[in-house]
Amino acid sequence: MNVNLMHGAGGEVMGELLKTLTAFKNNNAGGLGLESLDDGAVIPVNGTNIVLTTDSHVVRPIFFPGGDIGRISVCGTINDLAVMGARPIALTSAMIIEEGFEISGLARIVASMDQALEEAGAAIVTGDTKVVERGSLDGIIINTAGIGIADRPVRDSGLREGDQIIVSGTLGDHGISILAYREGFDLGDQLRSDVAPVWGMVDLALRAGEIHAMKDPTRGGFAAAINEMARKSGVSILLDEEQVPIRQSVRSAGELMGIDPLQVANEGKVVMGVPAADAEAVLAAIRSHPLGRDASIIGEVVTGSDVIMRTSIGGERFIEPPLGDPVPRVC
Amino acid sequence: MRRSGTIIIRGIVQGVGFRPFVYAAARSLGIHGSVTNLGSEVIIHAEGEKFDEFLRKIRIGPRLSGIDDFLVYPLEGVIADDFRILESGPGNLTGLIPPDVAICEHCIADISEKGGHYSRYWATSCVDCGPRYSIIRALPYDRIRTTMDLFPPCPICEGEYTNPLLRRHHAQTIACARCGPTLTLMDRDGNSLTDTDTIQRAAELLDAGKILAIRGIGGFHIACIESAAERLKSLLGRTEQPLAIMAEYDIAEEMTIIHPEDAEILRSPARPIVVLEKRDHSAHETISNLHTIGVMLPYTGLHHLLFSHLTSPLLVMTSANSPGDPMITEIDQAMSRLRGTVEYFLTHNREIMNRCDDSVVRDGLIIRLSRGMAPKRSRVDLGEKAILAVGPELNANATIYNDGICITSPHIGNIRNPPTLRYLEETVDRLRTLTGITPEIIACDAHPQFLSTRYAKNLAEELGADLIPVQHHRAHIAAATVEECIGIAIDGVGYGDDQTVWGGEIFAGKVPEYARVGHLEEVLMPGGDTATRHPERMLYGIIQRDEILDLLKARGWNDVALSALAHQVERRFNTTTTTSTGRVLDAASALLGLCRERTYDGEPAMRLEAAAAQGSPTDWEIIIHDSGGTATLLTTHLMEKALTEYLPYTSELPMVRRRGVADIAASFQHNLARGIAHLAVLAAEENGIMKAALSGGVCYNRMIRRTICSELSDHGITPIINTEYPLGDGCISYGQTIMAGRR
C-alpha cells in the first residue's frame, strides 16, 4: 500500500500510518518519549523538565484571513509546548522553498513569525534553508522545533473521573475560515483564523489550579483531540452541546458547506481536564486572558470509553473522531 | 400399524402451548407416555391403540406453532400407565424465542365476565396469548425463567395451571388480581392516585385531554385523545411527524379503508400497527398530515379495559422515546425523561426483560419487525459456522445464525444515538446467551463510518471471529431471495463498491455474486448529509439551473446561502455523487414545495407520496444510457421535466397549484418507477433471468412498487417481494447473514 492523502488527514487512517512511522526502538531519552505520542517529549535534565517538540507546516493558501503560514508555524510549536505545560524558550526554523517564491512573501512570513514570537516571549535561535525545483512542492514548507521548560509537565492522557472539560474559546474558527477562503466561498468577512500562541493563557490557567490533561485541538479538530484524550485516559466524556462555544459565523458557514466545526483545526485553542474543585478558578484565569474570553466548561469526565454530546433537545449523540473524508450516511 | 414411538417435533414449539396440546390429544385417545420440551424441540414418548390417530392429531400443532420437522422413531425407554408433562430441560436453544402474543378472544371474554376469576384483570392471559419474549430471562420458556417468577400463582391459578382440561393448563403467564402484577396510576411527581378502579380513572384523565404514559408489554407508550394530539406533538417537538392510533375495529373502519388482507393483519396475534389509507385524506390532520394513518387494535387486557371506559373513540399512541432511541421500559426512566411531556403515568410491576416496540405493517409489508413478529426465525442452510450480523445504522437490528436457523432481533433503531448503540450491544448479548451461540463470523455493513461497523470490528477481535463487510444493497437483495435474480435495490443511502453513495441499484446474479448492471444516474449531493436534511440542496445537486436558484430565492433563501450552494456545486467541494432513489424523491418533493426540511426519517418522500395520491400520472419520456454494460437511468431528465411542468404553476392560485402539484408528483413517481423497471427489464433480457427481487425503503411507496411490478409482469418477469422481513433496512442484518454464510 502507498501513502495517500487520507493518511495525513489526522483521522483513524493516519493512526495506521503512524504505527509504521513510530516504530523506533530508540524512542525515549528519559521522561516521556515518542511512545506516548503526546504533543511533545519530556526530557529531565538535572531536575529540570525540558520539553521538545517539532512540527512541519503546509498551509494552503499561504496567507489567509487572520494569519499566514509563518504565524502558524511558530504558534503550532509554541502551543504544543504550552499544552505540555512548558514555557516556550527557543525555536528552530527550517524552510523548504519552491523555486520562484517571491522574496517579499518570505519577508512577510518572517515578520509574521517574529510577531508571534514576541507575543509568546520566545525566540528563533537557529535555522536552515533549502530551495527545491519548481513543482516539487507547493510554495513553502516550514518546520519549526522548540524547547520549553515545564515545572509540572501535563500530558493528554491524565483525565480522571469527575474532571471538568474546559475549552479556551470558540471552536472551528481556523478550519472553517481557511476552508471557506481557500475554496472561494463568499460567506461574509467575519470568518478569521484563530491562530495565536496560547502560552500566556495556559500559564495563567496552570497557576490557578491543577490541570490533569491538556491538548491543542489542531488537525482533526476538537473531535479528534477529545477522543484521543478520552481513549488515552481510558475514560468517557459527556459534553453539553449548549455550552460548546462556536461562533455564529462559523456555525452558519459550517452548515452551508456541510462541514462540522468540531472536526476542523483550531490554532489558538486549548482543551483541558480540570478537577471539579479547581474548575471555576481555572476558568476564571483563562477568561482573564484576551484569548480566553469565550472559554467555557463544556462537559465532564465519567467512566466508559466514548465521547457523548448531550444535545440541546435532550438527546445524545457520539462525537466521533473524524475518519478521513465524511461519507454520507443519513438514510 | 404402529402402536408406539418416540416423536421429535422441531420448530416453533415453545411458548405456544405445545405440551398441553399434546397432553389433551393423548388423553382423548388413551395414549400413555410423556411430553417434554427441550428448548427448540418437543419430545414425546407415546404408546396406545390409537397411536396413528394421535400422530395425525398432533402433527397439526396448536394455533401459534410452526412445525419444521416431525420425526417418529421406535419407542425408547419404559412408559408409565398414564400421560405426563415432564419438566422442561435444556437442549438446543436455537429453535425459538417466542414473540409476544396479543390477548385472545377467550381471555377478553374472561375479563368481561362478571364475578369470574379474571374479571376486569388487566394482565389476563392463557396458553394462547400474553407476553413471551418481553418477559423471558432464559430458555426454555417456563414461568421460573421469566419475570413472572416474582408472582407465585394463587391456589385458583395454580389449579387451572395443573388442570389438563382447562385452557390455562401449563400457561406460564397465568395470573389474576389476587396473585399477579398490579397497576399504579401516578402524577408526574410520583404521587399515586388511589382509586377503586385505576383503569377507569386513567380513562377519565385521557378523556379530559391529559397526556399519559402507559407501560405496556415491551415498553412505555405515550397516549392521549385526538384533541390533545397537537399539544402532544409540540411538547415532543415533533410537529410534523404522523403518530399512530389505537382504536377498536369499527372505529378504524370508519376512518380508513381496510382491505381484507389488512383486516387479517390488524387482528393477527402480532397485532401490529397497520398503515391504512384515510377515507378522507385531509381528516385527522393533527394526528397525521399524510394520506395515511397508522392504526392498531387494543392488544392487551389493559387496552381493552381502557377502551371499555373511554368515551373518546381513539387514542393517539406513540412509543415513549425520541425517534430512533430505544423504547423506555422502566418507570424511573419514564418519569425523569417524560416529565415535560406527560402528566400521568399508568404503570405496572411486571419487569420488562426485553424491550419490544410495536411492529408496523403496510400493504402486507413489514415496515418495523418487532413486537409479535420478532424474534423472527427462519430456516436457511448457511453452513457449519455460527454467524452474527449487526445490520446497518439507521434501522438496525441483529441476526444470529447457527445450524440452519436464523434468528432476527426486534427493531433496535438508530444506533448513532448512544443509548441505541448500547441497546444493540445488549440485544446481541441477549441473543447470544438465549441461544448459546458464539459467532465465528461477524457480518457488518461496508460503510467504514457506521458505528455498527466499528462495533462489529471490536467484537470480531474480541471473539476471534472473521469480520465480513457486506455491501448494503446486496444484503437487501439476499434478504429477499437466495435464488438467481435481478435485484432492484432502491433506498436512501448505502456505501457502494466505488466508495460513493448508492441507492438505486440493479444487480444480476445469485447470492453472494451480484453484478451491478444498472443504476440511477450519479447526481451531486452538495454538502453530503446536509443535502439529506435540506432536500432543496439535493434539488440543485440534480439540476444546476438558474430557475432553481430563482425558485429557492423566492422561497426565502438568502444570497449568501444561494451563492454558497452554487459555488459548492461548481467546485465540487464536499460534494459526493449518489445514485440514491430516496434522494431523487426528496428533491422532487423539494421542487414541488412539499417539504423543505426533513424533520423525520423519510419525510420528503412520504409527503411526495401523499401529494401524488391525489393526482393522476402521465407517461413522460424515459432516457436510459448504456455505458459498457451498465445501464443508467437519467434522473436529471425526469427532474427537468418536472421543473418544466411545475414552473407555470408557481404563479397560480393555491387551489389550482395544489392540483397541478398532485399530478406532477404522481407523474414523477410513476415515471421514476417505469425507468427503474426498464433498467431491470434490460438486465433481465441481457442475463436471461426472469425473476426480479425488489427491496429498499422506496418499495413501501405503493405507486412506485406497483408500477415496477406491473412493468415487470408485462415483460414476463416475476417480481419477488420480501414479505418475511422489512423492505427497508430492517432486513439488512438478515441479508448480511445470508451473504456471509453463502460466501
Ligand SMILES: [Fe+3]
Ligand atoms: Fe437500505
Ligand SMILES: [Mg+2]
Ligand atoms: Mg499538538
Ligand SMILES: [Zn+2]
Ligand atoms: Zn388467552
Ligand SMILES: [Zn+2]
Ligand atoms: Zn391468581
